[in-house]
Amino acid sequence: xxxxxxxxxxxxxxxxxxxxxxxxxxxxxxxxxxxxxxxxxxxxxxxxxxxxxxxxxxxxxxxxxxxxxxxxxxxxxxxxxxxxxxxxxxxxxxxxxxxx
Numbered sequence: 540x541x542x543x544x545x546x547x548x549x550x551x552x553x554x555x556x557x558x559x560x561x562x563x564x565x566x567x568x569x570x571x572x573x574x575x576x577x578x579x580x581x582x583x584x585x586x587x588x589x590x591x592x593x594x595x596x597x598x599x600x601x602x603x604x605x606x607x608x609x610x611x612x613x614x615x616x617x618x619x620x621x622x623x624x625x626x627x628x629x630x631x632x633x634x635x636x637x638x639x
Contacts, residue, residue, distance in 0.1 A: 578606050
């Protein structure tokens with residue numbers, strides 16, 4: 540009995556750049572990324588102002604998937620050479636721990 544195995548060369552793109560935008564504005568286009576780039580480092584590079592007290596950035600893909608700030612971008616965004624990251628700002632309300 541003979542067994543044949545066919546290996547195909549499959550090209551999977553590696554993320555090279557990211558555009559940071561809000562729903563209404565582009566902040567930085569085509570920021571180069573490395574294996575050590577985090578979503579948090581992209582935000583601090585693209586936006587130089589501090590957030591108002593009681594607010595935080597929410598990082599999303601165009602399809603609405605939410606990212607964790609300390610995740611490495613290339614680990615999470617795969618299969619494309621360029622991606623758009625959408626930032627929104629949300630209010631951090633008080634948490635009533637008695638309701639848990």
